[in-house]
Amino acid sequence: MKKNKFIVVEGMEGAGKTTACQTIKKILLLKMIKNVIIVRQPGSTFISEKIRSLITSEHKKEKLNKYSELLLLYSARFQLLKNVIQPQLKKGNWIISDRHNLSSIAYQGGQGIKNSLIYDLIKITNKFAKPDLTIFFDIKQEIGLNRIILRSKLDRIEKKSSIFFSKVRKNYLKYISLNSKKIIINANLDLKMVNNHLKKKLNNWLKNSQ
Template sequence: MPIGHRQSVVPHPHFVSLEGGEGAGKTTVLNALRATLRERGFEVVSTREPGGTPLAEMIRNLLLDPSHEPPAPETELLLMFAARAQHVRETIRPALERGAWVISDRFTDSSYAYQGGGRGLDPEFIADLERRVVGLRPGLTLLLDIDVEQGRERTRGRDLHPDRIESERDEFFQRVRATYRARAAADPQRFRVIDASQPAQAVADEAVAQLRAWLERRP
C-alpha cells in the first residue's frame, strides 16, 4: 500500500524511541541501550530525528538553521513529517523488516510536543499526518523528563551556537514538557518516564533496566 494511503499506526516491539526536552541526556542513554542490545547479539540501528537519511538530514539543516527565515508552524510541522516519511521508508522499516532493533533519538511524539504543545498546532492534524505518512510507532518510548530550567542550564555549557529551536523561550519548553508528560500519562503501556535530573549514569542505568524488562516480555 502506498505510504500516503496508510490509515493506521502500528507499534513495533523492536522499535525504541527516546524523547525529552533540552538537556535530558538522550545521547548517553542511546549509547547504553545500543550496547545492551548488542551484548545480546542483536543488530541495532541507531538513528535520530529530524534526520536519519541523507535527504532527511538536509531537511534537518533547513529546520534548525537560525540564519533562515523563521518557518510558519505549519511549515515546520510539514518539514518534520517530510523528513520522517523518508526516515521511515529508507532506514527504519528496512531495519525492522530484516529483524534488527531500531533506537531513535526522537520520533513522532516530538511533533506532538514541539509543534503541537510548543507551537499550538492542532494535535488532530498531527495525528492525521502520523496515520497517513508514517504508519509506525515505537513499541517502547523512554521519556527522559527534566525540569526546563535544569535542562537548559545543562545545554548552556554545551551549545555555543544554539539552533533555532534551542533558542526558544522557557515558556515554549514548558509547554513541550507538559505535552510529553500528558502523552506519557495517556499511554502507560508504551511510555516509561525516567527522572533525567539524576546523574547521567543513573539515568542510563534506569533506561537499561526498563529495556531489559521490555525484552523479557517481548518475543
C-alpha cells in the same frame, strides 16, 4: 533471539537522548542482539539531514512558519521511515530512534498547532512502522537548558523561550501518560543513576516482551 523492535527515545533538550541511544544499544549487545541501528529525527538520510539543517538554522531573511516547520519535519520523517526504518525492520534489525511522533505532539503542539492535524500525519507514519517502546527522559526545563548551554552553541529551537519549553514538557507528560508502551526515566539525576535506572527498566521490558 527476540523479535526485532522499534524503540523510540524522547525528551527535551539536555535530557541526554543521544547518550541514551548508545547506552540502549550496549544493553542490547549484552543480550546478544547485534543487529541494532540508531537513527535521529529529523535526519539519518541525505534528504532528511538537509531538512534538519533547514529547521534548526536561523534564517535572517525569512522566518520559518510553524506549519512549514511541521510539514518539513514530517517530510524528513517519511523519508527516514520509507528508506531506512521500514526496510531495516523487515530485515530483522532493531531500530533505536532519537525522537519520533511524540516530539511533534510536544513541540509543534507547544506552538499552538492543533493535535488533529498532527494526528493526521501520524496516521501516515503508522503505515510504515509503529514504535514497540517509547523511552521518555523527563527533565526539568531549567536543568535541561543549563546543560545545553554548557554543551554547545544553541540552535534555533533551543533558543526558544522558557514559556515555550514549559508547554513542551506539559505536552510530553500528558501524552506519554496515554502511551501503554513506555518507560519513563528521571533525567534530572546524574548520568550514572540515569543509566542504572535505564538498564533496570529496559532489561525488565526485554524480559517480558515477545
